[in-house]
Amino acid sequence: MSRYSIFSLARNALNYHKDWERAWRSAELKSEYDAVIIGAGGHGLATAYYLAKEHNMTNIAVIEKGWLGGGNTGRNTTIIRSNYLQDSSIAIYELARSLYEDLSQDLNYNTMFSPRGVMMMCQTEHELRAFQRTAHANRLAGLDCRMIDRTEVKRLCPIINDSPDARYPILGAYYQPRGGTGRHDAVAWGYARGADERGVDIVQNCEVLGINVKNGKVTGIETSKGSIKTAKVAVVTAGHTSVVMEMAGVRMPVESVCLQALVSEPIKPVIDCVVMANTVHGYMSQSDKGELVIGGGADSYNNYSQRGAFASLEHTVTALVETFPIISRLRTLRLWGGIVDMTGDRSPIISKTDVQGLYVNCGWGTGGFKSIPGSGFVFADTIANDRPHPIAEPFGMNRFAEGRFIDESVSAAVAH
Amino acid sequence: MLVIKCPVCGVEGEEGDFHAGGQAHIARPASSNPENISDIEQSDYLFMRHNPKGLHFERWRCDRGCGKWFHAARDTVTLEFKGYYAINELPPVELMEQAKGYWAEHFASAIKSSKRPKS
Numbered sequence: 095m096s097r098y099s100i101f102s103l104a105r106n107a108l109n110y111h112k113d114w115e116r117a118w119r120s121a122e123l124k125s126e127y128d129a130v131i132i133g134a135g136g137h138g139l140a141t142a143y144y145l146a147k148e149h150n151m152t153n154i155a156v157i158e159k160g161w162l163g164g165g166n167t168g169r170n171t172t173i174i175r176s177n178y179l180q181d182s183s184i185a186i187y188e189l190a191r192s193l194y195e196d197l198s199q200d201l202n203y204n205t206m207f208s209p210r211g212v213m214m215m216c217q218t219e220h221e222l223r224a225f226q227r228t229a230h231a232n233r234l235a236g237l238d239c240r241m242i243d244r245t246e247v248k249r250l251c252p253i254i255n256d257s258p259d260a261r262y263p264i265l266g267a268y269y270q271p272r273g274g275t276g277r278h279d280a281v282a283w284g285y286a287r288g289a290d291e292r293g294v295d296i297v298q299n300c301e302v303l304g305i306n307v308k309n310g311k312v313t314g315i316e317t318s319k320g321s322i323k324t325a326k327v328a329v330v331t332a333g334h335t336s337v338v339m340e341m342a343g344v345r346m347p348v349e350s351v352c353l354q355a356l357v358s359e360p361i362k363p364v365i366d367c368v369v370m371a372n373t374v375h376g377y378m379s380q381s382d383k384g385e386l387v388i389g390g391g392a393d394s395y396n397n398y399s400q401r402g403a404f405a406s407l408e409h410t411v412t413a414l415v416e417t418f419p420i421i422s423r424l425r426t427l428r429l430w431g432g433i434v435d436m437t438g439d440r441s442p443i444i445s446k447t448d449v450q451g452l453y454v455n456c457g458w459g460t461g462g463f464k465s466i467p468g469s470g471f472v473f474a475d476t477i478a479n480d481r482p483h484p485i486a487e488p489f490g491m492n493r494f495a496e497g498r499f500i501d502e503s504v505s506a507a508v509a510h
Numbered sequence: 511m512l513v514i515k516c517p518v519c520g521v522e523g524e525e526g527d528f529h530a531g532g533q534a535h536i537a538r539p540a541s542s543n544p545e546n547i548s549d550i551e552q553s554d555y556l557f558m559r560h561n562p563k564g565l566h567f568e569r570w571r572c573d574r575g576c577g578k579w580f581h582a583a584r585d586t587v588t589l590e591f592k593g594y595y596a597i598n599e600l601p602p603v604e605l606m607e608q609a610k611g612y613w614a615e616h617f618a619s620a621i622k623s624s625k626r627p628k629s
């Protein structure tokens with residue numbers, strides 16, 4: 095695999111870019127692997143990459159029913175932050191955020207991490223106090239975050255409506271200067287290339303149809319391209335977690351709902367940070383192409399169709415027009431939905447299961463783009479050593495029966 | 511967009527006119543002595559949900575009409591409503607028979623007893 099660099103770019107420019115190598119092979123399915131990962135989203139691909147890189151497990155495959163990165167990883171609004179409330183969450187999200195800082199160098203692939211700053215608006219007294227509590231928790235954990243006042247909000251984001259007469263006036267914001275955005279496709283592609291380079295087979299357009307379990311142990315899987323023998327199966331299928339886990343007879347405490355987003359027509363740069371307004375249910379940033387990237391809350395009913403309710407988008411846009419009056423005349427360029435898997439405490443599940451050799455990583459719901467590097471890192475370690483990585487341990491599935499919830503519905507009151 | 515019809519007052523609307531109440535037919539584990547309920551039973555009651563790709567059974571409320579709760583069977587892929595029934599009832603037998611996976615297990619005994627000849 096040749097490295098990407100200024101020299102390879104110049105060399106290929108002289109050839110009219112006709113000789114670029116493929117970034118990953120189109121692998122043929124083998125009949126046996128040491129481990130199989132189901133789902134080539136960011137989490138599945140990162141898991142494969144770290145299994146190969148950190149644990150020397152290269153006889154592994156990632157099986158994807160569609161195209162890699164075509165699930166939620168290619169549909170999200172790319173907000174990266176780590177200022178969650180609970181210690182276990184801070185540990186995994188900050189591991190991920192810090193890995194994002196050097197990810198382009200590590201992968202030799204430009205993932206365009208842009209720590210442009212994330213502001214979480216405080217628009218009611220209650221919200222202000224709740225974020226002050228989060229700020230204290232985060233400071234104890236050593237995160238670089240701070241509360242800022244209305245004047246600083248306006249300085250960082252001049253297009254925001256800071257009128258005290260607004261329905262929900264800006265009272266301040268909770269600010270993470272090293273939060274920001276990244277390029278979602280590039281994260282999937284970069285991990286895919288890195289895993290492939292180390293020998294991992296990424297098999298696309300191959301649907302997993304069954305998981306074989308004998309005497310409480312995984313023995314293999316059935317796919318649309320044939321059977322595979324393996325002793326380790328890792329399910330990383332986001333909105334389809336319940337469906338795939340049912341193949342192994344394991345029930346999951348998740349529900350699949352649609353989360354939507356939209357972008358405006360491209361305009362000149364008007365906002366160079368991420369603004370999240372949880373009280374009114376909307377958030378916005380601007381892509382490098384100039385589109386305003388807008389998202390809001392998830393729909394309220396189970397859905398596998400990747401088509402959401404118009405009412406949810408309307409609600410989001412209405413709120414943001416009040417927050418950013420200048421966007422009222424913009425037209426919508428595209429809108430789409432993704433099927434996200436929600437847990438009861440709004441925290442993910444990274445877990446072994448009652449079936450020996452079956453692992454699951456899911457429940458990232460509306461907020462798992464930001465966690466891809468950290469999640470892949472600790473999940474790979476969990477699979478390789480057949481015991482939870484210390485950072486993954488609190489996210490075990492048994493927490494629901496044990497009453498150890500990792501309640502993040504406060505700091506994630508809106509999709510993110 | 512969903513097209514929903516209230517079986518109580520008959521109004522038709524979309525999801526903004528109704529309130530989604532989540533999975534139907536969740537029974538709270540009952541006992542005169544709460545200690546008899548295991549942690550697993552209690553957490554299943556609170557957090558474990560049927561999440562089928564296909565036919566699902568749910569509770570809905572007629573928010574902008576009569577305000578009443580009712581039951582509905584809906585396909586989570588096509589988003590089509592397949593039938594409605596009262597809030598204190600089980601689904602009609604033909605809908606229970608179409609259920610798959612955990613829902614099929616859920617309704618198995620109800621289907622059996624509905625088939626028993628009435629004496």
Ligand SMILES: Cc1cc2nc3c(=O)[nH]c(=O)nc-3n(C[C@H](O)[C@H](O)[C@H](O)COP(=O)(O)OP(=O)(O)OC[C@H]3O[C@@H](n4cnc5c(N)ncnc54)[C@H](O)[C@@H]3O)c2cc1C
Binds near residue numbers: 134
């Ligand atoms: C509109 C929207 C906005 C979002 N915004 C943000 C944000 O700003 N910040 C943030 O941090 N997060 C955000 N998220 C959440 C984030 O996108 C997800 O948490 C994350 O991408 C999940 O990654 P994944 O790899 O687990 O899942 P996915 O990327 O969905 O990958 C799962 C893969 O499994 C495959 N699969 C399923 N079933 C099978 C099968 N039977 N056989 C083979 N393959 C199968 C699917 O095809 C899919 O490719 C957003 C999500 C949406 C929908």
Ligand SMILES: [Zn+2]
Binds near residue numbers: 518519
């Ligand atoms: Zn009604």
